[in-house]
Amino acid sequence: MNLKTKNELKSWGKSLFIAFGIAFVVRTFLFSPYIVEGASMEPTLHNQEKIMVNKFNLTDRFNRGEIIIIKGKEENYVKRIIGLPGDKVEVKNDKLYINGVFFEESYLSQNRKLAEQMGSKLTGDFGPITVPKNKFFVMGDNRLYSKDSRNGLGYIQKEDIVGQSEFVFFPFSDIRPTE
Template identity: 75%
Template sequence: MNINQKKEIKSWVKTLTIGLGLAFGIKTFFFAPYIVDGASMEPTLHNHEKIFVNKLNFIDNFNRGDIVIIKGKEENYVKRIIGLPGDKIEMKDDKLFINGVLFKEPYLSQNLKLAKEMGTQFTDDFGPITVPKNKYFVMGDNRLVSTDSRNGLGFFSKEDIVGHSEFVFFPFSNIRDTK
């Protein structure tokens, strides 16, 4: 092996190391893929779909309706933010009230229709409950099967939120925005 070949190999190793370091840094701190596990977000997100998550939480604020990834004790969860810090949340007859005002949830229309056809309530009544300071209240879109802030997961802080779901990227036939 001559000197030029050694230099070229050294250059390739350096470039590859820098590239891998950048990829690791971007995935760790900025963007990451996640796999949806379960039916709690049906029909918005489906089991085994892969979503792209924006982890730039220090820049963005979280808004009502955002789909987020939350760090749990043993696993991560995909849920929708319903209540912001200080909000008073109440569910009555499948209608969500936030601070006493009816809040429309168009992403539930398909599920509400199915529940009505089955003669059942889609979301059990609860509240009013007040979301504590610096906490968020989340629910899945498939309220009949979702474990969320209502029934076991409780409230979450901003530090518990990994990031926002941006779009579904797999399966390729189903690429779509999740905002």
């Protein structure tokens, strides 16, 4: 092998090493794809859709209504933040109250209609419960079929939040922000 070929291989190896290093840093610390599994967030997110998750800038400032990815013991979950630390959360007659004030959940309108057609409520009555310090109360949008803070996941610790959902990127025909 001549010197020119060796230098060219060395240059390519260096470039590939840098590219893989950047990809590793971006995927580990900044953004990562996530596959939605199950129907607990329908119709907002559908089974097998691929979403981009923002892992960067995870601060103490999570907002009510944000869709997040939660690290579970055996699997990850995608849910919506309902209650922030210190909030008093209650559902009465299929209406959500946060700290005694009615909280409109427009993203539930389609599921609420389906539940009414079945002769049931979308979200069973519970509470009031107070979300502990440094924890969050989460629920799926498909309340009839969601494992969440009401029934199995319990309160979510900030350390268990992997990231915030930003947008659906697959299927390509349905690219959209997740809200």
